[in-house]
Amino acid sequence: MLRCRSVWRKLSPLARASSTLCRENARRAGLNNGRSVRVQTAHMSTGPAGGGGRQSQIYALLVGAAAVGGGIYAYQTVKGDQQRYEERMAHILSRSQKAAEQETAVPTQSEPPDVPETEPEAASSSEEPISLASDSEAAAPTEPTEPLSAVESTPASAKIPSHAPYLLIGGGTASFAAARSIRARDPNARVLIVTDEPDLPYMRPPLSKELWFSDDSSVTETLRFKQWNGKERSIFFQPPSFYIQPEELDSAENGGVAVLTGKKVTHMDVRGNKVKLDDGTEISYNKCLIATGGVPRNLQAIERADEEVIKRTTLFRKIDDFKSLDNVSRNAKSITIIGGGFMGSELACALGRRSTESGLEVVQMFPEKGNMGKVLPEYLSNWTTEKVKREGVKVIKEALVKSVTFKDDKLEIQLKDGRLVETDHIVAAVGLEPNVDLAKSAGLEVDSDFGGFRVNAELQARSNIWVAGDAACFYDIRLGRRRVEHHDHAVVSGRLAGENMTGANKPYWHQSMFWSDLGPDVGYEAIGIVDSSLPTVGVFAKATAKDTPKAATEKSGTGIRSESETEDTAVSPVASTAPATAVEQHRDNYGKGVIFYLRDKVVVGIILWNVFNRMPIARKIIKDGEEHADLNEVAKLFNIHED
């Protein structure tokens, strides 16, 4: 691409020179012949009828040569890209175990769309094939559904029900919240959850937070964690006895929730109101929820790298990833986390904790200037980075990964600015790709700006189909169209989808929140659109020892902070711990406070920085959507100096 730009730059002065030459000659000729007007407007014509004679012929030759050269170049680029693409596909195929036969069908199918769409323009053609290639790559996972649908569906096995009044695709947080909502509103509802994971529905936040701080050595088996105040819970929403067996779904007297694990929905027939699983079984439904979540993104540099690098890279999302990373952290000498967002920073802090005991080196690298660089305003991002460093993490800022190789039993990460980092294991925390595999077969719209299935304010995609959680790109009446990848949003949207599946027709109105803890000293809760590119106003006070996440959980009795807002009424009171000891004055300026994010002078996002249990006020301010002249007055509502 750069090559062609430089070529074009070289060509352009030539073209300009020849065109001015032609124009001058034409003008001269035109003046001589008295036809100046016609010649000036037709200065690009290659016909000999104008003036010019030899000059215009040379010009015609030049243009013709450029066109031919451009065409040849474009053709070669396309062919080369094709080859590269096919090589890459073959490389990926040789690695992947599943769907190997289906994917080889893809490259041949994608060839025809590539070739006819090339243009002779040298500048743009090199970009086109790449984007086309990536498009057809994206289409690749959905292609396999074609050959599958041709296969005759096998009769449903005895274990899997052939019909489920409520079918929930995906077994994560959103799905579970929907199941509970449906059961609460529709007495004796029969709900079937289909998930390709082997586990029952569980919550993800502890996988990158509390589970790492557990003293229990068998934590990878039990997946239970003791919170700061001693109260223990499992990451699973409910123990297995809560659910009924899939084969009991039809017969259970009072209905129930059944979970079908290890099965993937590969095809959706919207007109027939049924889905097909990867083993060919068909399940029909009355109402369906798609809560397929997403798949962690990977760096191109790692995808292109060889087997040894891939083996030593973790894409963190599931229970298995937690188990394997825990294992690695006990054996490796150095772990590098690529990514400076929520997950990357939380894992870095969690592993940094371990580093103090075991001598493990923890490195975190990201392209931004500080941790949470895309979320926090710069001054706060810098402050946070210092805190992360204090947790024992080596932070490398403004780092763009160029390549990763395996050399001398170590991974070598080459950065674009020349720096080299040697490590044993990599954790890539570079975002989530929403899982929209079913969009093609179901005929559902995928959002081009945010990714995910496009749904309306009531989370509905089409009749009888709703989408919730990470995969839903929905219309937020207050804040506009968005897609949110947080735990509480999965709960809120799952719950709402469940309500709407049972006839409620409510739009997304209750704003979900999110939180993050970076070690015991830095914790914040946030709500709305929290994007560091927006103008912000921060109101800060000095923090005392009481204003830490530890104190917040001790007070509320729960580590999942969205719960502390709601579970008070029905939960039996937790014995309060001894009050915090001496009140320390933190030296840092940004001890605690409130940060408002503004869009067109309206508050669209709020971060409560080391200030807890005030989320309802924040929610109210966002809901109102008013223009406030003095945000300090608004900040007073939070009583930041109090506990």
Next chain:
Amino acid sequence: MSYCKQEGKDRIIFVTKEDHEAPSNAELIADDPEDPYEEQGLILPNGDINWNCPCLGGMASGPCGSQFKEAFSCFHYSKEEVKGSECIDNFRNMQECMQKYPELYPQEEDKESSSQAESDSASSSALSPENDATQSTSNPSPTDGKTAS
């Protein structure tokens, strides 16, 4: 005294306790308790029970959900002098069901959490017409493994 600085597009204000002592003059729009879009508490504006209230945990949705709903509805609508005195059978059914799932409904907590839910609902139903700003109407959340579901 508070002071203010500007870093590019970001404004930073530092305030002391005294600065924030005066009550705020920021105006908030009054809430409509009947707003159908809003999350409702345990008791809906029309007096019905909101089974989807996160405060109930998973009690209305679990295997003993229907027994729980019957017992609790009976109690809620009971007009007897001793509220719920005619609902003994319903509560017994519920308890029998819960005993079948000790993992979900830990036995010592069973009576405690259900009576807690009752007393809380009584108090919250008294409160709800007055204000809902401080009521726990907010986020739904995963249930606590220990409490009944």
